[in-house]
Amino acid sequence: MPPIITIALSKGRIYDDTLPLLAQAGLAPALDPERSRKLIVPTNREDVRVVIVRATDVPTYVQFGGADLGVAGKDVLDEHGGDGLYQPVDLDIARCRMVVAARADFDYAQAVAERRRLRAATKFERIAREHFARKGLHVDMIKLYGSMELAPLTGLADVIVDLVDTGNTLKANNLVAVEEISQVSARLIVNPAALRLKRETLRPLIDQLALAAQRAREARLAAAALPAGGDRG
Ligand code: PRT
Ligand code: MG
Numbered sequence: 097m098p099p100i101i102t103i104a105l106s107k108g109r110i111y112d113d114t115l116p117l118l119a120q121a122g123l124a125p126a127l128d129p130e131r132s133r134k135l136i137v138p139t140n141r142e143d144v145r146v147v148i149v150r151a152t153d154v155p156t157y158v159q160f161g162g163a164d165l166g167v168a169g170k171d172v173l174d175e176h177g178g179d180g181l182y183q184p185v186d187l188d189i190a191r192c193r194m195v196v197a198a199r200a201d202f203d204y205a206q207a208v209a210e211r212r213r214l215r216a217a218t219k220f221e222r223i224a225r226e227h228f229a230r231k232g233l234h235v236d237m238i239k240l241y242g243s244m245e246l247a248p249l250t251g252l253a254d255v256i257v258d259l260v261d262t263g264n265t266l267k268a269n270n271l272v273a274v275e276e277i278s279q280v281s282a283r284l285i286v287n288p289a290a291l292r293l294k295r296e297t298l299r300p301l302i303d304q305l306a307l308a309a310q311r312a313r314e315a316r317l318a319a320a321a322l323p324a325g326g327d328r329g
Contacts, residue, residue, distance in 0.1 A: 098143045099294045104163035106151035113189035120308035164290035170280045185284040185306045188313045192261040196275040199248045204274040217247035218257035245269040
């Protein structure tokens with residue numbers, strides 16, 4: 097009997113974007129976690145199961161061996177610190193950008209030029225602190241757990257540090273991205289001890305997921321290179 101492999105995923109975009117990669121590695125969850133309350137999801141392979149955890153808890157599960165593998169955004173990994181995690185593959189999924197955003201009428205460039213003391217609201221405290229420290233800015237950090245966009249509108253903060261994908265959320269709240277901190281995508285993370293102990297099962301799975309991600313990336317880049325409409329015919 098091969099060892100059981102546990103993969104930690106979060107519901108929503110991480111799960112949705114990981115599913116096609118799992119499929120290419122021959123793995124199919126036996127139920128849809130969006131429609132079930134089960135937190136342990138069996139797969140078509142007897143020796144592989146998926147556990148459903150909060151996005152920010154994925155690194156913790158993998159670090160302490162509650163899961164052998166996981167998929168987590170670079171934002172989550174940067175906040176976690178990455179201790180005790182092997183990060184072999186950028187899966188290039190759940191892509192977005194980490195930005196500084198402010199009200200459209202707030203002159204961020206001016207505030208930076210004057211080295212004004214700023215108030216920043218974010219749930220990404222570590223990322224924000226390191227970013228402003230690199231710029232040599234004094235920033236008072238206000239930790240929030242959600243709805244960051246509200247902070248500049250209510251006077252709680254001058255700026256926010258948040259993830260942006262389409263930009264629709266910022267636009268709907270009259271905010272603009274004033275600085276890009278980083279490009280974000282989700283990474284495969286692995287428990288190093290599990291990799292040693294279960295290498296014969298884990299290594300091929302990691303390689304298959306890496307190959308699937310590579311193929312998806314190439315397909316995306318090829319599609320982006322096509323003229324608008326996507327049809328050369
Ligand atoms: O939602 P929950 O509090 O349970 O946890 P979570 O927010 O950590 O998880 P989830 O599932 O929302 O996000 C998981 C991962 O997806 C994140 O860690 C990112 O790496 C990645 N990702 C990709 C995003 C986005 N795109 C994204 N757009 N995570 C969040 N957003 C949010 C953003 O914070 C903002 O509120 O979507 C809003 C902006 O979207 P646009 O399209 O309007 O710009
Ligand atoms: Mg969310």
